[in-house]
Amino acid sequence: MNETLHVLVLEDDADTRSNLCDILELDDHVVESAATAEIAFARASWSEISVVILDRKLPDGTADSLLPRIRERAPNAAVIVVTGYADLDSTISAMRLGAYDFILKPIHADALRASLVRLVTLRDAQRRALQSERLAAIGQMITGLAHESRNALQRAQACLEMLRMEIEDRPSAIDLCDRIQKAQDDLSRLYDEVRGYAAPLALERAMCDMGRVWRHAWHELEPARRGKTLAFDEQIEGDATCFADPFSIGQVFRNIFENAIAASPEGGTISVRCRPAQLRGRDSILVTLSDEGPGIPEKSRPRIFEPFFTTKTKGTGLGMAIAKRIIDAHSGEIDVGPSERGAEFRLNIPRRD
Numbered sequence: 001m002n003e004t005l006h007v008l009v010l011e012d013d014a015d016t017r018s019n020l021c022d023i024l025e026l027d028d029h030v031v032e033s034a035a036t037a038e039i040a041f042a043r044a045s046w047s048e049i050s051v052v053i054l055d056r057k058l059p060d061g062t063a064d065s066l067l068p069r070i071r072e073r074a075p076n077a078a079v080i081v082v083t084g085y086a087d088l089d090s091t092i093s094a095m096r097l098g099a100y101d102f103i104l105k106p107i108h109a110d111a112l113r114a115s116l117v118r119l120v121t122l123r124d125a126q127r128r129a130l131q132s133e134r135l136a137a138i139g140q141m142i143t144g145l146a147h148e149s150r151n152a153l154q155r156a157q158a159c160l161e162m163l164r165m166e167i168e169d170r171p172s173a174i175d176l177c178d179r180i181q182k183a184q185d186d187l188s189r190l191y192d193e194v195r196g197y198a199a200p201l202a203l204e205r206a207m208c209d210m211g212r213v214w215r216h217a218w219h220e221l222e223p224a225r226r227g228k229t230l231a232f233d234e235q236i237e238g239d240a241t242c243f244a245d246p247f248s249i250g251q252v253f254r255n256i257f258e259n260a261i262a263a264s265p266e267g268g269t270i271s272v273r274c275r276p277a278q279l280r281g282r283d284s285i286l287v288t289l290s291d292e293g294p295g296i297p298e299k300s301r302p303r304i305f306e307p308f309f310t311t312k313t314k315g316t317g318l319g320m321a322i323a324k325r326i327i328d329a330h331s332g333e334i335d336v337g338p339s340e341r342g343a344e345f346r347l348n349i350p351r352r353d
Contacts, residue, residue, distance in 0.1 A: 003120050006048050009033040010040050010066075011055040011082070016107060020053060020082075023109045027116075037061045037069075046074040051119065056083035056094070067097040078119050082107060128328075149191070153184060160184070193318045201329045203245040205353060210240045210249070210287060214272055217253035224261050230268055237275040242285050242351045248326045249349075252334075255319040256289050256345050263293025263343065279333065283351045288337060290344040301336050 007024050011017040012035045024031045034040040037060045052070055056063045063081050070079055078100035094102065101115045160180055167173040211234065218232060260270045270291050277286035296304060303309045305324040310317035327334040330349055337344030 004029055005050045005116065005120075006030045007032070007051045007053060008040065008046075008049050008077075009053045010037065010058065011053070012036065012058050013055070016055075016082075016105065019107055020112070023107075023112055027113065035059075037066055041069065041073070043073075046070075046077070049074045049077045051116070052077050052079045054079055054081050054099075056081050063094050063099065064097060067094060067099060071098045080112075080115055153188065156184060193322075201248065201326065203248060203329060205243050205245050207241055207243055208246040208249075210242065210244075210274060210285060210349075211236055213246050213250050214253045214287070214289075217250045218257060221254060221257050221261060224258060228261070228264070229266060230261065230264055230270060232272075233269055234272040235274070237273075239276065240274045240285060242349050243353050244330055244349060245326075248329070252323040252326050252347065253289070255323045259319065260289065260291035260293065260343065264291045265293065268292040268342075277348055279348045279350055284332070284348050285351060287347040287349070288344060289347075290337070290339055291342040293342045295339065295341065296336060296343050304336055305334070 005024075007029050009017055009020045009024070009031065011020060011033070014035075017033050017035065021031050021033055037058050052074065054063055054066065054070070058066070063083075067079060070077070079098060080101045080103060081094050081099045082103045082105055084105045100119060103111055103115060160177060164174065164177050167177070214234075257270065264270060268291065271289070273288040273290075275286055277284045300309075305320050306317075307321040308317040309321075324334050327347060327349065331353070332347065332349040334345065334347050337346045
């Protein structure tokens, strides 16, 4: 589990509280603790709390009486109740009041970690389901909009071509026609990109050589490199094969390379590094792509994979959102690397499905 959680431990027994904090901090979670409900509820804000570990019986309240107050202050936080004895009635009562899980004392590290892994997995599945619903709605809307607009665009294109013939001897008017043509092309491309982002992914996976995939993507972008001298450097450590859809992964490489080409200075180098790695306990390959451009502003990094977010003056802002969606569909991860110069993207893809 790679996700960092902000955990509030509510436990009056000092040894148990210390043990819980040690386990959580060892796993790199952000941890706060309190011995009583009064101390915990004195917090000014609960918005950052993602998990509450609650002793079933505190000196100033029980789980049944405290759960509604916790749910009110932190509606999105998961509450894990810990208790020294198993009581079916109290368990059912706590679950009805919104508890996520129950753990018996003495606390075992494996039991706590397993509960948190289930929580992260559940939340990830919920986010994916919500995202799928949103994408389906966007896809239906864009499909209808593109269908209704296609005839209008075709009529406008026909009129534009006829107009060009009428004004062949007027360069300034021809320039205006060129601008109109570009605007129409941009609009058509936007429809295609949004529809491509929202459409369901149908992956055709096979064992493929990632080196061959990114080289093909680089070759396809030769027109984008014309007029700019760029070096392409690759280093492969070990086996670079994995079970993936080469067409979709190639699209990820193209999207990243396009940004790198646009950002790179004359004579710059675009680099690809590939090595064996691990992802959630599974064998994977880690592909790092970097350039020597100005890099990604710090404030933009958290939003770089959001749909329609872009730092460029041109573009739809869907390229990296599409890349993330494809890598997610492969059960992999994509993130922005801590490059001191230029931009760096890291793709971690499982070798097997």
